[in-house]
Amino acid sequence: MQGYIINITRVKDEDLIVTILTKESIKTAYRFYGARHSTIHLGYKIDFELLSSLKSTLPQLKSVMHLGEVWNAKREHMLLWQAFVRLFYQHLKEINTLDSFYFDLLQSCSTLWQKQNPKRVAIEAYTRLLAYEGRLHHAFVCFSCDEMIEEELTLVRGFLPAHKRCAWNQSFEPLHVKTLLEECSTILFEDSHIDHLWKIVLQGF
Ligand SMILES: [Zn+2]
Incomplete structure (x- = not known):
């Protein structure tokens, strides 16, 4: 096995x-x-x-x-990987039988972990997992106050959209977030934003 x-x-x-x-x-x-x-x-x-x-x-x-x-021998890659797999434990520990989605997701991340920025790989996988579980919110409605987000869009745990004033997080370009949520792609984000998104990922699925 x-x-x-x-x-x-x-x-x-x-x-x-x-x-x-x-x-x-x-x-x-x-x-x-x-x-x-x-x-x-x-x-x-x-x-x-x-x-x-x-x-x-x-x-x-x-x-x-x-x-x-x-990359198992590369300290930085390994530390990021360990933080990432720990999230799967927190998320799945109470569940006995699983769909192969989760194993396959980790496997595909593992293959890409060295070829791309591992934080990008993790952020895209996080989005795919949320989409798979039907938990992605595509409409830009603030999770906190329930109003439309016209400006200063940010994301919180589970990539729920929010007003910056409601969540006190880094704000992002709406188009960048839309591309992330709809295509599970981080291509439009700069590396500094990737660090912010990675911190949201670490809060858990
Ligand atoms: Zn709000």
């Missing part, structure tokens, strides 16, 4: 509880400490097996192999 490690919790000394996003589900497994085990990190894509045990409610994580990407 293959999946992305979206959370690791250390328990007792060196044992770990590992949460893995696979194509169909979220798996939670126990990993006993062993010196001969390969090292695993948050965000890694792994091939693995689960061994159920009568003694524990959690299966044991076995035969782990890291399916590495070149």
Whole structure:
């Protein structure tokens, strides 16, 4: 089985509880400490097996192999990736069975992570996820005061449109936001705006 490690919790000394996003589900497994085990990190894509045990409610994580990407060795790329996959854990941890959309989305991001600005990749994926879940608001109506946004448009968590005066965020060009929400593309945004959008992404799906 293959999946992305979206959370690791250390328990007792060196044992770990590992949460893995696979194509169909979220798996939670126990990993006993062993010196001969390969090292695993948050965000890694792994091939693995689960061994159920009568003694524990959690299966044991076995035969782990890291399916590495070149950028896994790049600190900056890896830190951004770990922040990004953590959002999937927060969003999906209560759900047992999943559509393959989420795994496929992470997979496509992983492929692009080094070829493009990873923050752009994450922002576009965030928009695609919201669209997939039917949560994107295309009309420029302020989430806070319910009035049309004629000027000083900003976005908040979940890329909900808002007046700058209602949300106190960076304002964006309406056309840039429209392109983002309708085409899931950040092409019109400058890098400084990408940093603002990335901060919104980090607030969660
Ligand atoms: Zn408003």
